[in-house]
Amino acid sequence: MQGITIWHNARCSASRRALELIRDAGFEPQIVDYLRDPPDREMLNGVLAAAGLSPRALLRDKEPAYAQLGLDDPAIDDAALVEAMLRNPALINRPVVITERGTLLCRPPERVLEILPV
Template sequence: MTIQILHNPRCSTSRNVLAMIREAGLEPEIIEYLKHPPTREELVSILMAMDASPRDILRTKEPLTKELGLLDPARSDRELVDAMLENPILIERPIVITRKGARLCRPAERLSEVL
């Protein structure tokens, strides 16, 4: 099974999900999205696989989110995606992508939905 994880090694939930994947006997492609952010096409594709909107993966507790006014419900999906592409720290993690779909694995137990 091909499996990818948008990962931040500094995040305990992201580290836990990576460990759970490995405990399942799989070795994922690890994408450190802060170093290698997704392209617009990749991010939109992930959102489509999740059946989610950009707001669903926005890190609401990240100070930059408030600073940029991204919590305003009037902000469009395009504006949120633009902000995430410019500032990948705004993307919630970890996101796991498999042939079964993509999930924001927060809480980590959501991993089972795509394994």
């Protein structure tokens, strides 16, 4: 893999801060507006695996759809959570940053510094 990719939401302060940190380090990432261009199942599952995250760990519980879909129920399995994120990409927490050094959910945004190229 070459470069840096950020799943970005310009309205999110954490996402804006992670992008700023990447640029301050001298890199221009590929910016994916995941709300307009959401990942497919293969990409989402790949990011979950690469980041070592469960679907619940990547789920954004502050979105209205979280409550509307009853996603706080611990009995909901991983496949159903992935399906919910695919149908409602706003449920994907951000920013996700992908580099040659790893994939992270950068919350707090300063976590991005852990995976920037040296």
